Amino acid sequence: MASIADALIATVFAPVCLSCARVLDAPTRSPVCDTCWARIGRFAIPACDLGPRSTTLSHVHAIGPFEDILRDVVHGLKFQGRRTLAARLGPLLREAAGDLLDDADAVVPVPLHPWRQWRRTYNQADLLAATLGRPVWRVLRRWRATPPQTALDRHARQANVRHAFALGGWMPGAAHRARRRIEDRTVVLVDDVLTTGATLDACARVLLDAGARDVRAVTVARA
Ligand SMILES: [Zn+2]
Known part of the structure; x- marks a missing residue:
């Protein structure tokens, strides 16, 4: 039902x-x-059953393929400042995650480089993570501003992100606190799009090296 504000704006x-x-x-x-x-196109089976298994992530789930409407939605959320799309994606993302969230201690958004986040004013992965009904742990930082992944092939992408992430935030002692938090915990990484998996893999590697028991991931779309 459209409100008066909607009718006026429309x-x-x-x-x-x-x-x-x-x-x-109802704009x-x-x-x-x-x-x-x-x-919106939805996967009938978990995304990790569609292709080769990750060596770091036990499961990777996604709402659907990165095409058509879902691609437009991701672009809107990421590049057009349409932050409200994150809340609307929440139920679809929770459904796609399924039992991955049930016994997870927390969700961990894939961080943006601070410079990129400053320009965008928000991290779309953070907004998505906040819709999942689990504690959000910002225990990763991206300390290298990697060039956009879209122009690179698989090997270049892996090299590009391999050392881009580290444990903790920017405050003194953050890495130590993050390590204590992560140890023996099960966490779910959250990102907008899975392309080659290089970014999620690099994040999972950092968490596993810090002692995480199990790392899974959920994304809006899978390319
Ligand atoms: Zn439409």
């Missing part, structure tokens, strides 16, 4: 769905129309 500004470009009935609720949202 009439005056006529914002359109970021996927199908039709005028939105204050979401930048994607209900028709598109209902048509």
Whole structure:
């Protein structure tokens, strides 16, 4: 049911769905129309059963393939400042994660480099992690500003991110505190898109080296 604010905004500004470009009935609720949202492609089986197993992550789940509407949604969340999409993705992400969350101690968002986060003003992985109903542990930092992954092949991506992550935040003693927290814990990494898995793998490696018992991952989409 569209509110008066929605009716006014829809009439005056006529914002359109970021996927199908039709005028939105309820623009204050979401930048994607209900028709598109209902048509988001979903995996019928866990994403980790679709391809080669990761050597670091015990499970990797995703909502669906990185194409069509889900690609538009990720781009909206990541590059167009549409932060409200994270909350709307929450239920789909929880469903995709399934029992990975049940016995997990916490969720860990994949960090952005501080410079990139400062320019974007938020970390989309952090917003997504906050929707999962588990404690959010920001125990990783990205200390190397890696070039965008999209232009690189698989080996270049792995080399690109291999040493990009470290334990802890930017405050003194943060690495030590993060290590004490992670030891013998089960955590779920959260990111927007899984492409080659190099980024999640690099993060999982840091957590396992710090003594994590089990590291899993959930992402919005899988390329
Ligand atoms: Zn639409």
